[in-house]
Amino acid sequence: xxxxxxxxxxxxxxxxxxxxxxxxxxxxxxxxxxxxxxxxxxxxxxxxxxxxxxxxxxxxxxxxxxxxxxxxxxxxxxxxxxxxxxxxxxxxxxxxxxxxxxxxxxxxxxxxxxxxxxxxxxxxxxxxxxxxxxxxxxxxxxxxxxxxxxxxxxxxxxxxxxxxxxxxxxxxxxxxxxxxxxxxxxxxxxxxxxxxxxxxxxxxxxxxxxxxxxxxxxxxxxxxxxxxxxxxxxxxxxxxxx
Numbered sequence: 001x002x003x004x005x006x007x008x009x010x011x012x013x014x015x016x017x018x019x020x021x022x023x024x025x026x027x028x029x030x031x032x033x034x035x036x037x038x039x040x041x042x043x044x045x046x047x048x049x050x051x052x053x054x055x056x057x058x059x060x061x062x063x064x065x066x067x068x069x070x071x072x073x074x075x076x077x078x079x080x081x082x083x084x085x086x087x088x089x090x091x092x093x094x095x096x097x098x099x100x101x102x103x104x105x106x107x108x109x110x111x112x113x114x115x116x117x118x119x120x121x122x123x124x125x126x127x128x129x130x131x132x133x134x135x136x137x138x139x140x141x142x143x144x145x146x147x148x149x150x151x152x153x154x155x156x157x158x159x160x161x162x163x164x165x166x167x168x169x170x171x172x173x174x175x176x177x178x179x180x181x182x183x184x185x186x187x188x189x190x191x192x193x194x195x196x197x198x199x200x201x202x203x204x205x206x207x208x209x210x211x212x213x214x215x216x217x218x219x220x221x222x223x224x225x226x227x228x229x230x231x232x233x234x235x236x237x238x239x240x241x242x
Contacts, residue, residue: 007134028120031128036232038100039126040112043230045238046210049098049105056140057203058083059090060196070212096136099171103131103138104238107206108169110180114233131171139170142196151188165196211239 005012018026035041038048051072058065058077062085065077076082103111111126147156148164168191169176177192179185182202185194194202218240235241 003134025120027129031126032115032117034097034100034128035115035126038097039104040109040238041114041232041235042238043235043240044215045101045104046206047212047215047239049101049103050207050210050212052092052098052102053105053203053206057200059085060142060200062086069207070210096132099132099136099138100128105206105210106203107209108176108181110177112236114236117232133172136172141168141170143168143193151186151190153190166193167196167199168193209237209239215240
């Protein structure tokens with residue numbers, strides 16, 4: 001009732017039932033649950049979101065999908081009537097909590113790193129109330145500049161015209177600096193952008209890393225060496241260990 005009424009009315013007296021410290025602890029318990037169940041701490045973290053990643057990449061490369069090796073409905077995605085291309089704006093709607101697995105599928109490891117299950121660690125990147133609040137929204141922008149833009153945004157690089165495109169992730173109106181997860185994207189960029197072709201190259205390996213078939217249909221915990229796979233802390237990259 002506390003969060004629902006706060007969103008609806010701006011305030012809820014139900015919130016006063018608990019102390020601030022208790023709310024912080026409750027919030028962190030949800031961080032742990034989503035990190036271990038839907039993100040880099042889960043063997044299916046990448047698999048849940050990889051279909052979304054594949055559709056985004058198909059649109060950026062301007063082609064349909066006849067085969068995905070994931071949960072995509074290729075009957076729809078292999079037809080430009082139901083999977084249109086060359087659009088300036090695409091809108092996808094889903095449950096906002098799926099954003100956690102989508103970020104994982106894109107390999108944004110700035111949100112990785114096991115959380116302490118026994119004590120609140122203080123400020124940390126994987127804070128669910130920041131990642132997927134009510135009505136969470138992930139925007140992926142493609143920005144074109146007349147010349148390559150300097151990392152400090154102080155001007156352009158070079159004298160001749162060389163149109164350059166960049167990818168910009170915006171999560172709930174805040175930039176997700178792509179260079180924090182992908183060194184190829186230049187962590188020094190103040191705007192958090194990644195050069196378009198570099199981003200495409202980085203993303204090529206993400207479906208393989210999801211190990212979708214095994215993650216979703218593999219037999220875990222059957223008395224073999226992977227019987228402890230679901231123990232918290234074992235999985236570190238959002239997919240079953242090789």
